[in-house]
Amino acid sequence: MGIYKVRIATGNFLLAGTFSSISITLVGTHEESDKKPLDNCGKDFNPGAVEEFKLCSRRWLGDIVLVRLHKEPYSFYPTDNWYCSFVEVVSPHGQRYRFPCYQWIEGYRTLELREGKGQIVCDDADSPLLLEQRQAELKHRRECYGWKEFAPGLPRCLAVENVIELDCNTMYSFTKSTNFLLRGGNAQVELWLKGFLSCTNSWAKLDDINKVFCFNKTPITEYVRAHWREDTFFGSQFLNGVHPVVIRRCMELPCNFPVTPAMVASSLGESTSLHDELEKGNIFLVDYKILEGVPANTINGYQQYIAAPLCLLHLQPSGELVPVAIQLSQCPGPDSPIFLPSDSEWDWILAKTWVRYTEFLVHEAVSHLLLTHLIDEAFTLATLRQLPMCHPLFKLLLPHTRYTLHINIMARTLLLRRGGNIERAMGSGLEGTKVLMAKGMSCLTYTSLCFPDDIQERGVDCIPNYYYRDDGLKIWSAIER
Known part of the structure; x- marks a missing residue:
């Protein structure tokens, strides 16, 4: 048994907050917690707010590998969108876990977040739970972002007709x-x-x-x-x-x-x-x-x-x-x-x-x-x-x-x-x-998209006063490093 501290940050811009009911589930390597409502005194999840909540768990969960954010209706308030920046969890033993989000949660849904460290698929080979989460996330994205042909000979594009069909995470702020x-x-x-x-x-x-x-x-x-x-x-x-x-x-x-x-x-x-x-x-x-x-x-x-x-x-x-x-x-x-x-x-x-x-x-x-x-x-x-x-x-x-x-x-x-x-x-x-x-x-060609190769192929690596080349190579080098 112990107390888990949960900090949640809301984006610091107009309309980033929410009136919805927000709950959380902590998923550890041994157990997962019950679904817990996040509710302090007064209104929570205002724009720019970083709020702390305490969750009591009767079981030791192990290392926290996932958090589930549940966004649900609250009272008579209409459906809205919420921009969550990150979730931070501190275990009863002082271990700290950070789960970046930095996206809109539209309507009512459950969003699963993983820790911020980069993980390729072979890193999850020993965790069926994380492999399942990875595949579920990609399945959802492929349903949201489909392909279509705009014109013969051109790259395929997003299969929507107007910007109003976009989700909040791809629209202009x-x-x-x-x-x-x-x-x-x-x-x-x-x-x-x-x-x-x-x-x-x-x-x-x-x-x-x-x-x-x-x-x-x-x-x-x-x-x-x-x-x-x-x-x-x-x-x-x-x-x-x-x-x-x-x-x-x-x-x-x-x-x-x-x-x-x-x-x-x-x-x-x-x-x-x-x-x-x-x-x-x-x-x-x-x-x-x-x-x-x-x-x-x-x-x-x-x-x-x-x-x-x-x-x-x-x-x-x-x-x-x-x-x-x-x-x-x-x-x-x-x-x-x-x-x-x-x-x-x-x-x-x-x-x-x-x-x-x-x-x-x-x-x-x-x-x-x-x-x-x-x-x-x-x-x-x-x-x-x-x-x-x-x-x-x-x-x-x-x-x-x-x-x-x-x-x-x-x-x-x-x-x-x-x-x-x-x-x-x-x-x-x-x-x-x-x-x-x-x-x-x-x-x-792929090579034509590689800046140093393009400069070399065109034979303009030594022409003087070519600031496009000089600046571009510096930017390329920085990105490559």
């Missing part, structure tokens, strides 16, 4: 939902004030682009306004812009990009040649072959067009990267000339603008939407369906999957649908974006 709505509302107001919300016409002159920056000016936006036409700024974006993942070292020109030494001689300088610079590893290529054959959209009655450019860049002795040749299709010929810095100013600017436009399409559809959101959702679902809470990998991965399901469902309902933002605003449209993502998925 109240605070995050509020911030999200406020930011979205502010953006709509800003677009309306700038005249973009209902605008269906082209800009009359290039200076009209300044309207984009009439609010929220920053040193970066001012720098972009001043330098966007410069070749050095254009080249730097392949290293440290929004999409620094396509540039690769070029040791031999592709057969469909017939750049001659004479074409680029003036760009490379008098003391070298194209052959020499290729051998030195100073020539780099950005190839958008993935866009070849992607259907273009029609927006406000205007047919859109999609290029599939090749862009050759030179690393100068100063360490700056500049473009030296651009071809806007994958098929060379009279209808697909090679543009050079020696061409007229506006021909060269227009060629660079088409490259930037294709960069946006590939970044948004492949690197962002597919390789960040949709691939992450597949890993998130696999984690939830295959790894119990006690698994060490579950503990490592879960914080990085928070809100993934919610934001992806919003993307599918607001962006990737008929009449959505992608169909209304992107040159690839809805069908073209799906085709582009499927192409990106078909060439995805």
Whole structure:
């Protein structure tokens, strides 16, 4: 016989508390306790509260391996949800056990919690009770998180149609939902004030682009306004812009990009040649072959067009990267000339603008939407369906999957649908974006997801001023350790 002390923590945020009746069962290696109501004087389980309860047991339970939290109706109070942070148990002999929870308990149910230490399945081999708990937890999760196909060639996703079907543990918090709505509302107001919300016409002159920056000016936006036409700024974006993942070292020109030494001689300088610079590893290529054959959209009655450019860049002795040749299709010929810095100013600017436009399409559809959101959702679902809470990998991965399901469902309902933002605003449209993502998925390899291997494979391990690489390798190293 002895007294067990039980401490229970409720999340410290709005609506985390509960009016429900909470009971507990302690499960030890020898015995399990009777189900005991947790009730102190006054209201229990308020947001931010850490409360202690004393449980009298007539039997020695052994080491505590599980706790069962029972959430049940209380009086006339309506059903609510409760966010439990953790349960801590101190035995009559002073042994302390901690059971992390950090999740919502919705409605009325019983939740089993294990100790916080990481356990793989072979660690439970001698305990049928823990093996049963592990399998029961995964069975429940697989019922909650099912798979479905969103579009051919894309990763499968969560089988729900709207965010209201999500459980509380995968939905945005109240605070995050509020911030999200406020930011979205502010953006709509800003677009309306700038005249973009209902605008269906082209800009009359290039200076009209300044309207984009009439609010929220920053040193970066001012720098972009001043330098966007410069070749050095254009080249730097392949290293440290929004999409620094396509540039690769070029040791031999592709057969469909017939750049001659004479074409680029003036760009490379008098003391070298194209052959020499290729051998030195100073020539780099950005190839958008993935866009070849992607259907273009029609927006406000205007047919859109999609290029599939090749862009050759030179690393100068100063360490700056500049473009030296651009071809806007994958098929060379009279209808697909090679543009050079020696061409007229506006021909060269227009060629660079088409490259930037294709960069946006590939970044948004492949690197962002597919390789960040949709691939992450597949890993998130696999984690939830295959790894119990006690698994060490579950503990490592879960914080990085928070809100993934919610934001992806919003993307599918607001962006990737008929009449959505992608169909209304992107040159690839809805069908073209799906085709582009499927192409990106078909060439995805595990190695391409491993940062150091990707840097090595693209031959950009030594290019100077590549801060994306430098910072990324530090983050990779920290995660690997």
